[in-house]
Amino acid sequence: MISSSIFLGMVGPWQWVIIGLAVLLLFGGKKIPELMKGLxxxxxEFKDASKEDEKPEDKKK
Incomplete structure (x- = not known):
């Protein structure tokens, strides 16, 4: 039995190419820039929200 943790470290350049092609086929060339902009x-927004959460803690100390 092969552990799943072995597969996590075995992603090489050809696997990234295959993943990229699969994403391109699924979403199409026009949707990818929109997805990246949204991401x-x-x-x-997440970074800004996390910075706002840290500010009140600093003022309390």
Missing amino acids: GSGIK
């Missing part, structure tokens, strides 16, 4: 704005 980027989501990450930015």
Whole structure:
């Protein structure tokens, strides 16, 4: 029996190419920039929200 943790470290360059092609086929070339823009704005909002949560703790100390 092969552990699933072995497979996590075995992602090489050809596997990334296959994953990229699969994403391209699933979403199409026009949707990928929109998806990345949405992902980027989501990450930015998360960072801003986490910074706002840290500020009140600093003032209490």
